[in-house]
Amino acid sequence: MCHSSRHGRTRRGTPFLRGATIEIRLLGPFRVIVDGSACSLGSARQRALLATLALSCGRLVSIDALARGVWGHEPPERIRGSLQTNVMRLRRLLGEHLVETEPDGYRLVSDPAGVDVLRFLALLDEAVGKEPAEERALLAGAIALWGGTPLEGAGSPTLADEWEPRLTERYLFAVERRIDLDTGVAADAELVAELTELVARHPLRESLWERLVRILARSGRRAEALAGYARLRSLLAEELGVEPGAELRRLHAELLAADVRAEPIAPVPVVPPVPRQLPFDVTGFTGRETELAQLDGFLDRGGPTRIVVIEGTAGVGKTALAVHWSHRLRERFPDGQLFVELRGHSAGTPVTPMDALSGFLQAVGVPADALPSTVEQRSAALRGRLAGTRMLVLLDNARDADQIRPLLPGSGNLVVVTSRNQLRGLVAREGARRMPLRSLDEHAAKALLAGSVGHARLDAEPGAVADLTLLCGGLPLALALAGERASRFPGTSLAWIVDELRDQRIRLDTLRDPQDAGTDLRAAFSWSYNALRPEAARLFRLLGLFPGVPIRVTTAAVAAGTGILEARELIDQLASAHLLNQPSTDRYRFHDLLRVYAAELAADDDPAERDAALLRLIDWYLAAVAAADELVRPDLLTSDVVLEPAEGPPPGFADREEATAWYVEERPALAALVRIAADRGWPDRAWKLAWLLRSFYSERHDQEDWFSTGEAAVEATRAASDPLGLQYAANNLGSAYLRATRPDEALEMLEEARKASVETGGSEVTVAILSNLSGAYHLRSEFEKSEQVAAEAARLAADNGQRTFVPHALLNISASRIGRGAYDEAAEAALEARRSFAELGDRYHAALALSNTGEALAGARRYEEAEEKCSGALAELHELGAEYGTIDVLITLVKIMRGLGREDQAVAYGAEALAVCQRLGDPRADEVRTMLSVPPPG
Secondary structure, three states: OEEEOOOOOEEOOOOOOOOOOEEEEOOOEOEEEEOOEEEOOOOHHHHHHHHHHHOOOOOEEEHHHHHHHHHOOOOOOOHHHHHHHHHHHHHHHHOOOOEEEEOOEEEEOOOHHHEHHHHHHHHHHHHOOOOHHHHHHHHHHHHHOOOOOOOEOOOOHHHHHHHHHHHHHHHHHHHHHHHHHHOOOOOHHHHHHHHHHHHHHOOOOHHHHHHHHHHHHHOOOHHHHHHHHHHHHHHHHHHOOOOOOHHHHHHHHHHHHHHHHOOOOOOOOOOOOOOEOOOOOOOOOOOOHHHHHHHHHHHHOOOOOEEEEEEOOOOOOHHHHHHHHHHHHHHHOOOOEEEEEOOOOOOOOOOOHHHHHHHHHHHOOOOHHHOOOOHHHHHHHHHHHHOOOOOEEEEEEEOOHHHHHHHOOOOOOEEEEEEOOOOHHHHHHHOOEEEEOOOOOHHHHHHHHHHHHHHHHHHHOHHHHHHHHHHOOOOHHHHHHHHHHHHOOOOOOHHHHHHHHHOOOOHHHHOOOOOOHHHOHHHHHHHHHOOOOHHHHHHHHHHHHOOOOOEOHHHHHHHHOOOHHHHHHHHHHHHHOOOOEEEEOOEEEOOHHHHHHHHHHHOOOOHHHHHHHHHHHHHHHHHHHHHHHHHHOHHHOOOOOOOOOOOOOOOOOOOHHHHHHHHHHHHHHHHHHHHHHHHOOOHHHHHHHHHHHHHHHHHHOOHHHHHHHHHHHHHHHHHOOOHHHHHHHHHHHHHHHHHOOOHHHHHHHHHHHHHHHHHHOOOOOHHHHHHHHHHHHHHOOOHHHHHHHHHHHHHHHHHHOOHHHHHHHHHHHHHHHHHOOOHHHHHHHHHHHHHHHHHHOOHHHHHHHHHHHHHHHHHOOOHHHHHHHHHHHHHHHHHHOOHHHHHHHHHHHHHHHHHOOOHHHHHHHHHHHHHHHHHHOOOOHHHHHHHHOOOOOO
């Protein structure tokens, strides 16, 4: 129930609407004032709920934090339900829009200045470092907000236990500092009266007694000063069993000596302030739970002076994390917090250790005219001042270890450093703990974006959110800028911003605020780039042209045209400066936005140098794929595939498994290099690389890459009027269409390849073109034509001495004969093909020929013989690990088992065939489902 503070009457009617002025007073008895009217919250839980939300006004408060604030250590069984009930009641009383619901908690939507605690703390933070008159005014404004015991009547013992000591300490420090500034301004009698009241309320606080004793003595009231000291000494002895501190004991001695000499007490020195220099904590800080736990773990391990280095690339959120963590630790370091932005990577000149030490020493009470004259002396003075203290020192944006070492305090303190460099020397020599900071994952990125655009917009476009996170590389600064842009256009789809960011040419322009250099990613990256040696900067630019992930030292050496040792040194510099990530000892990766930046820089280089670097890379990769094909598909290495000599270390692989593992890791780069070669007018390199890659594409079923590289090679050879290249390129793409069971497209492409072959009088690939044409006609059920083309391929292979192609043609002939029902002749051709493959040592195709034999026998209803052949073929293919080849065998075995009346076995073989099809994404899955009468998924 609300009542008017002016008229004393109960206020009734509709709930308060959005826009109402709400004040929440926690620095004393709990009170809520809405539009000038006091509002009474009768329920202790509602008061506790509102107080918990108010202390984090404008920020998300988690369910767990709310439960602790409302119920302490005894929450109800249904925490969410109970919270929902109390939030609902709070909304009814104060307004429906006051509390927002989030998936993970609630948020108080109000002006933080309306919460006296937050206004009080903000004024105290603002007062730090100001001129005395302004500092005194700000402190007086904060002190005026104090109304007694904090959170009195808030209904939450947990909140009171957590906040009351902290707030009281800040209040007393502010009062003491204001009294120090009042010296010579206010009347001593007024200060004595104030201090007398304060020591009565806080009888064990020595710093208050010290000021009272000094001012009494300065006022000529020595007896009262000595009596005050005696009273404090008695209190400390009774309560704690200790003597007053060293400063008070010295003051007592001065009083006694001055009394003997009848000399006046020296003027009261200004007590050095406890520095509170931390920047404002990030509003809506989210994510980084794992990193915060790791940082807490560093701190809990102890040690004399603990040094923690948070390192990472520009915009990854190092400063935000360091400041947030430091704010969480403030109470563990009661002697204060020092902060300096060292400008190691920024537009300004880096802060020298001399200047940083000057600021720190003055912050802890050393007058400017008493500062030592050398870095070494100032460093020693700082260590002396901080010896025995518990101080937190935050060194932000450090350039290198040499900038930091003079600023390290003595034992008992914590030093938090942020840097784009890895500061390896600080880890090695000073034992610093290092925490690399990586990009946000999709969950944390979504939480960050929600602060700008809200969960409703994000939930409505999950695909756009995923794309946005990817295009921003999970970089908090980029995500924050994208979120801010989206917040300016609330009626616009997030997909619109995603489309903007897809254009690499303007991505960095989109992710910037032209009025704020601190949010310009390009500028932020440039500060790291400009610090590089020229050779390392050149490598950075050249690697921006390279599409590969990961980047190896070998790759870097080839791109730069250097030796391995030099490339290793240069790429290590890039990793140390966080211009490259180094996930393992021999692997490096670009952050996506840094790759865009590097490519932008490379665009200004000499085009001839860019082309030379790309040609070196493509030629090296061609040599590498050729070396891999020696172990995987040596038949692809025809005499037509003449490779340019490759610079760099010669690639080689110990065995087929190592070659395949290399391909899997390099696959994105290989596909991209084919397209680069085609786009830049290097058709011979485009078709050769695409052709050699088909060994892996067919074996590992990477059809999308097979299509994209094949199409690029065909277009490049057409544009260059290269008939030899077109034969290989069109045959390669036709093979991809055959594998995907797209016979019409395969036939069109293969006929183009045959036409190019006729124009040149044939080549080594002509037989392969005819063999694939036979397969295309077979898929179109044109079996006679298929057999004719296959027979032509067999004759040509025999005439040219291409022994390896003859059994392939025989295999196609057997398939064509099966198709037209000539089963005995089909079995005969298949057996002949098997014998030839066996002589060549080709176990895979020998097994397929045995499968064709079984299929022909099954067509002739000789099921027992067919089962024997197909079972043998299946066993061989399983032994070879050739999943793709098992599909047709399994389909044939389904037919054989049904011919033998063994339905259970037919279903088992069909289920195995369907599983393989689904695993490989093979289009024959529909045929198998039809056989088994299994409906397609979905």
